Amino acid sequence: MKVGLIGLGNMGLPMAENMIKAGHELVIYNRTASKAESLVKKGAKVVETPAQAAQEANLVFTILSNDEALEEVTLSEVGVLAGLQEGGIHVSVSTISVDLSEKLTSAHAASGQHFVAATVLGRPDAAAAAALKVIVAGNKEAREHVWPLFEAIGQTIFTVGDEPYLSNVAKLGNNFLLVSMLEAVSEAVVMVEQYGMQAEEFLEVVNSLFASPVYKNYGNLIAKRDFDPAGFKLELGLKDVNLAIDAAKKVSAPLPLGELVKGHYEQGIENGWGHLDWSALLKTVEALKKDN
Numbered sequence: 001m002k003v004g005l006i007g008l009g010n011m012g013l014p015m016a017e018n019m020i021k022a023g024h025e026l027v028i029y030n031r032t033a034s035k036a037e038s039l040v041k042k043g044a045k046v047v048e049t050p051a052q053a054a055q056e057a058n059l060v061f062t063i064l065s066n067d068e069a070l071e072e073v074t075l076s077e078v079g080v081l082a083g084l085q086e087g088g089i090h091v092s093v094s095t096i097s098v099d100l101s102e103k104l105t106s107a108h109a110a111s112g113q114h115f116v117a118a119t120v121l122g123r124p125d126a127a128a129a130a131a132l133k134v135i136v137a138g139n140k141e142a143r144e145h146v147w148p149l150f151e152a153i154g155q156t157i158f159t160v161g162d163e164p165y166l167s168n169v170a171k172l173g174n175n176f177l178l179v180s181m182l183e184a185v186s187e188a189v190v191m192v193e194q195y196g197m198q199a200e201e202f203l204e205v206v207n208s209l210f211a212s213p214v215y216k217n218y219g220n221l222i223a224k225r226d227f228d229p230a231g232f233k234l235e236l237g238l239k240d241v242n243l244a245i246d247a248a249k250k251v252s253a254p255l256p257l258g259e260l261v262k263g264h265y266e267q268g269i270e271n272g273w274g275h276l277d278w279s280a281l282l283k284t285v286e287a288l289k290k291d292n
Contacts, residue, residue, distance in 0.1 A: 001024045001025070001059070001146075001148060001149065002024070002025045002027065002056070002057045002058075002059070003019060003024050003025065003026055003027070003057050003059055003060070003061060003149060004026075004027045004028075004029070004050075004053030004054050004056065004057035004059060004060035004061070004080075004083075005019070005026050005027070005028050005029075005053070005060070005061045005063070006028070006029045006030070006050050006053060006060060006061070006062045006063070006064070006073055006080070007030065007062055007063035007064045007065075007069075007094075008028070008030040008032075008035040008036060008039075008063075009063065009064075009065065010124045010127075010231070010232075011063055011093070011120070011124060011127050012030075012063035012093075013035065013038075013039075014124060014127040014128040015061075015063060015093070015127050015132075015153045016028065016039055016044070017038075017039065017042075017128075018127075018128075018130045018152050018153050019149060019152050019153065020039065020042050020043065020044065021130075021152070022148070022149075022151070022152035024148075024149065024152065025043070025044075026039060026043075026044040026045070027044070027045050027047055027052075027053045027056045027057050028044050028045065028046050028047070028053065029046070029047050029048070029049060029050050029052065029053045030046075033046055049078040049079075049083075050073045050074070050076075050078060050079050050080045050083065051078045051079060051080065051082045051083030052078075052083060053080075053083065054079075054080045054081075054082075054083030054084045054088065054090075055083040055084070055085075058084060058085050058087070058088040058089070059088065059089045059091070059145075059146065060080050060083075060084065060088075060089070060090050060091065061091045061092075061093060061118075061149070062074070062080065062090065062091070062092050062093065062094060063093045063094060064094045065094070065236065065239075066094070066096070066239055067096050067097050067100045069094075070092060070094050070096055070100065070104075071100060071103075071104075074090065074104055074107070075104075075107065081107055081108065081111060081113070084108075084111070084113045085113075086111070086112035086113065087112060087113065087114070088113045088114070089113070089114045089115075089116060089142045089145065089146060090104070090108055090113065090114070090115050090116070091116045091117075091118050091138075091146055091149075092104070092115070092116070092117050092118070092119075092164075093118055093119060093120055094119070095119060095168070095171050095172070095175065095239075095240055095243065096168055096243070097168070097243050097246060097247070098165045098168055098169060098172075098246075098247045098250060099246075099250075101115075101117055101164050101165040101167075101168045102164075102165050104164075105163070105164050105165070114138065114139045114141075114142035115138060115164050116136065116137070116138030116139065116142050116143050116146065116164060117135075117136070117137050117138060117164035117165065117166075117167035117168055118134050118135065118136045118137075118138075118143075118146075118150060118167060119134075119135045119167045119168060119170070119171035120132040120133065120134050120135070120153070120154065120171075121133040121135070121171070121174055123231040123232060124231055125231070126155075127153070130152065130153055130154065130155065131154070131155040132153055132154040132155065133154060133155065133156045133157075133158070134150045134153065134154035134156070134157045134158065135158050135160055135167045135170045135171055136150060136157060136158065136159050136160070136167060137159070137160045137161045137162065137163060137164050137165070137166040137167035137168075137170075138162065138163075138164045138167075139162060140162060143159065158170075168247075169247060172240065172243050172244040172247050173244070175240045175241075175244065176240075176241070176244040176255065176258060178214065178218075179237060179240070179241055179258075179261045179265075179278070179281070180257055180258075180261065181214065181215065181218065182218060182222075182237075182261075182278065182279055182281045182282075183257070183260070183261050183264065183281060183285075185203075185206075185215070185218065185219055185222055185282075186222060186279075186281050186282040186284075186285040187285055188202070188206075189202065189203075189222055189223065189282065190282070190285050190286055190289055194289070198223075199219075199222065199223035200223050203215075203216075203219040203220070203222075203223055206219060207219065218279050221277060221279045222279050222282050225282070226277075227273075227276040227277040227279060227280040227283075228275070228276055228277070229277075230275065230276055230277040230278070230280075231277055232277060232278050233274065233275055233276070233277065233278065234265060234268050234269065234273055234274050234275070234276050234277065234278045234280050234281070235265075235269055235274035235275070236278065237265055237278030237281070238262065238265035238266060238269060238274075241258055241261055241262045241265060242262065244258055245258045245259065245262065261281070264281055264284040264285065264288075265278075265281065265284070267284050267287070268280060268281065268283060268284040271283070271284070271287065
């Protein structure tokens with residue numbers, strides 16, 4: 001299958017590599033073209049605009065960091081919307097707002113195109129291992145057409161509905177649970193360490209109770225203070241918390257814990273930790289201890 005792919009960040013690059021491994025032909029656009037060099041050696045083609053990638057493949061995956069980047073890549077004069085033909089498919093892997101998901105769905109529909117949201121759960125190591133969990137929502141015919149690409153990047157695929165925004169809602173809900181866990185583990189670790197217990201010893205007990213790879217993996221990062229390089233930056237964690245809060249307000253669903261974590265992430269960024277892994281939330285909790 002010929003695929004346009006836009007965005008070669010920590011997640012986009014390994015996903016692109018796995019698509020090539022699965023036998024798909026890639027047409028790539030990335031702001032920094034040099035990032036595509038390893039893919040070009042494997043047969044990928046680099047183009048100069050998102051529209052060109054869309055025009056050549058008529059099927060485009062976008063893997064971008066925020067609403068602003070995705071809206072620009074999609075709706076600009078040289079964007080995906082301008083390049084896709086009637087019946088073309090745009091698959092967004094990005095964690096974006098519900099509002100933007102609805103906006104892009106309408107924009108593509110007005111041009112006779114399809115918008116599919118396929119958000120993913122997993123860090124860069126899971127992306128490299130093609131072990132992501134993919135949450136798919138959108139037109140049934142369109143999502144079934146691109147299903148082989150989901151299989152190339154993911155280990156588990158969930159279909160959550162025909163409206164693309166449902167994928168974004170599910171992803172924001174999952175990320176809210178993750179940041180809630182990071183807050184809870186950080187607070188607990190600070191408390192037990194104050195009593196002289198080693199974080200590793202405490203987390204061994206925690207993992208026997210929860211038996212969750214999420215608690216195990218993030219607990220290990222927190223215990224070792226292994227925040228750099230980041231698998232997912234703290235500043236992006238704040239973005240996702242804000243998106244979850246906005247989505248909740250849209251349907252009058254309170255997220256008081258979200259407001260708490262938002263404040264802690266904002267403090268972390270103010271302290272210069274925005275580039276660290278989002279599990280560096282621990283540092284803000286530790287700073288609160290020192291202030292009291």
